[in-house]
Amino acid sequence: MINVSGLNKSFNHFPALLDVNFSIKRSEVISVIGPSGSGKSTLLRSLNLLVKPDSGSLKIGDQQITAESLTYRQIADFRRQTSMVFQHYNLFRNKTALENITEILICARKFTKKEARERGMELLTQVGLSHKADAYPATLSGGQQQRVGIARALSVEPQVILFDEPTSSLDPEMRREVLNLIASLAERSLTMMIVTHEMSFARDVSDRIFFMEQGKIIEQGKPSQIFTASSENRTRSFLHDFA
Numbered sequence: 001m002i003n004v005s006g007l008n009k010s011f012n013h014f015p016a017l018l019d020v021n022f023s024i025k026r027s028e029v030i031s032v033i034g035p036s037g038s039g040k041s042t043l044l045r046s047l048n049l050l051v052k053p054d055s056g057s058l059k060i061g062d063q064q065i066t067a068e069s070l071t072y073r074q075i076a077d078f079r080r081q082t083s084m085v086f087q088h089y090n091l092f093r094n095k096t097a098l099e100n101i102t103e104i105l106i107c108a109r110k111f112t113k114k115e116a117r118e119r120g121m122e123l124l125t126q127v128g129l130s131h132k133a134d135a136y137p138a139t140l141s142g143g144q145q146q147r148v149g150i151a152r153a154l155s156v157e158p159q160v161i162l163f164d165e166p167t168s169s170l171d172p173e174m175r176r177e178v179l180n181l182i183a184s185l186a187e188r189s190l191t192m193m194i195v196t197h198e199m200s201f202a203r204d205v206s207d208r209i210f211f212m213e214q215g216k217i218i219e220q221g222k223p224s225q226i227f228t229a230s231s232e233n234r235t236r237s238f239l240h241d242f243a
Contacts, residue, residue, distance in 0.1 A: 001026040001191060002047075002160060007056035007067075009042055016042040017053070018215040024160075027189040031202035034212035035238065040195040043212070044162045047193070048082040049075050061159045080108075083153035087165045089145040091137045097124060097148045098133040101155050109156060123151040127181060143174030147181060154185075161185070163194040199239070203227055211235045 002024040009017040016039050024030055032040045045051040047058065053067040060081040065074050091100050101123055102116035111119065124130045127147040137145050146166055153161050163182065167175040179201050186192065186205045196202055202209055202223070209226045211219045211234075219232045230236050 001028070001061065002193075003057075003059040003064075004047075005057045007043075007046060007058070008054045009039075009046060009051060010054060015215050017046065020056070020215075020217055022210065022217060022220065024191065024193070026191055028191060028207045029186045029205055030193045030208050030210060031206040032193065032195045032210045032212060033197070033199065033202055033238075038212040039215040040212050041164050042215075044084070044164050044193060044195050047160075047162060048079050048084055050084070080156070081159040083156055083158040083161050085146070085149050085153050085161065085163045085166050087168050089137070089142075089149045089169075091145055091148060091152075093137050096134050096136055097129060097140065097144075100137075100148055101152045104152060105155055119155060120151075123155055124148070126154070127151045141174060142170045143177045146170065146174075146178045150178075150181060150185075160191040160193060163192065163196070165195050165197065167196070167198060199227075211238065 004020060004022050007017050007020040020043060032043065034040055042051055046053050052070065055067050057064065057066045058078070060078065063078050063081050065078050092103065095103060098117065098120045101120035102113070105111040105116040105119060106113060121130060121133060124133055127150055129144060129147055129151070132140060132144060140148070166182065167178050170178060179198060182194070183205050206223050208220055209223055210217045211226065211232070213234050219226065219230055219235045226235065227239060230239065
């Protein structure tokens with residue numbers, strides 16, 4: 001489903017990703033954990049080419065690219081394989097909740113306005129926000145905005161959904177509602193990769209966990225292994241308060 005080989009990325013000569021390699025099966029839920037600055041978000045953004053890797057190869061579904069020889073067409077085709085849910089929602093402020101979903105369907109997927117509206121309302125219903133279809137982001141709580149962002153990500157039926165710290169900007173009550181929604185998506189056999197600092201959530205919903213440190217995945221395994229029998233001292237140290 002997803003294969004990453006030899007992925008490297010530096011910013012101003014500072015290495016953010018160092019020879020990252022991994023594979024993910026269809027319907028797997030992967031949580032990526034680690035200290036701030038370890039490369040987690042850069043890894044996620046590299047998977048949909050918001051960040052262009054310096055070297056390495058990426059494959060999602062039947063789309064495969066090599067970082068050193070990317071074309072605009074390849075970038076566009078590859079991005080269609082993924083959807084991103086951002087930390088700060090990234091909604092269009094001048095569009096309603098429904099319009100934030102229908103815009104991408106009309107422009108990128110060539111839905112008619114009627115088709116896009118029907119699909120958008122279906123998705124808002126799924127995330128419990130059909131009553132907020134005509135509301136603008138400024139009138140929505142942070143949790144509601146993030147649920148609209150998740151509905152938008154679902155709208156294009158991607159191969160994989162990428163969550164970049166989706167609850168870090170939310171208060172505890174709003175975090176719970178968004179985490180519960182993501183957990184319900186995990187039960188639908190969607191392929192998901194989640195950068196998170198929510199350790200209990202990662203332990204409960206993930207099929208596997210990647211622990212990153214200094215731009216590398218230094219350990220990966222099932223939650224039971226990572227949280228109770230990790231093989232790396234650095235992982236054990238990081239998870240000391242969560243074991």
